[in-house]
Amino acid sequence: FTHAVVATPAQTHLDALARLLRARVPDILMEKPLCTTRELPRAARMLRGLRGRARVYMGFNWRFNSAVRELKRALASGRLGEVQLAWLCAREWLPNFGGHVLLHSGSHFLDTARYLLGELRIRGSRLARHGRFGRADEADSILAVSASGADICLHCNFVNRSEYDYHILVQGSRATHICRPDR
DSSP states (O other): OOEEEEOSOGGGHHHHHHHHHHTTOSEEEEOSOSSOGGGHHHHHHHHHTOTTSOEEEEOOGGGGOHHHHHHHHHHHHTTTOSEEEEEEEEEOOOGGGTSOHIIIIIHHHHHHHHHHHOOEEEEEEEEEOOSTTTTSOOEEEEEEEETTOOEEEEEEESOOOSOOEEEEEEEESSOEEEEOTTO
């Protein structure tokens, strides 16, 4: 095979990836998350060992959202000026995932922030457990800094029963842009 898609339950992703790598499949699209929290050390070892043997991709669909793409154009045009801060917030109700908000939704927002603002340096984070999903995390907050020095704040939670709610605010030296990717 020249390509493979791994779209199985999350707890089987890493084993499926290992089998595909042993079969020397060169291009593999992984559904997120790559692995469970317990498997992170194994996943890191596996990915470090790739070294050109295979390409492993993850699909982050927010890059194709029309509101996010419009914000990307506004940033590229210089309309907002120098970015000073960005705030990305997602409130969801996803009880079927049983928590692990950072692996499921937070990963989309981290990718979206990198897509819009470039590489980030994580300065701090907090995973919160409110008890709705047992011992799993239900909310995450991440503080980061972009390569240009802009402050970035990302927050996702699975405890909003009323509706899905997404906001992205980017404040520049000339203007502020607010978008709602879910609207």
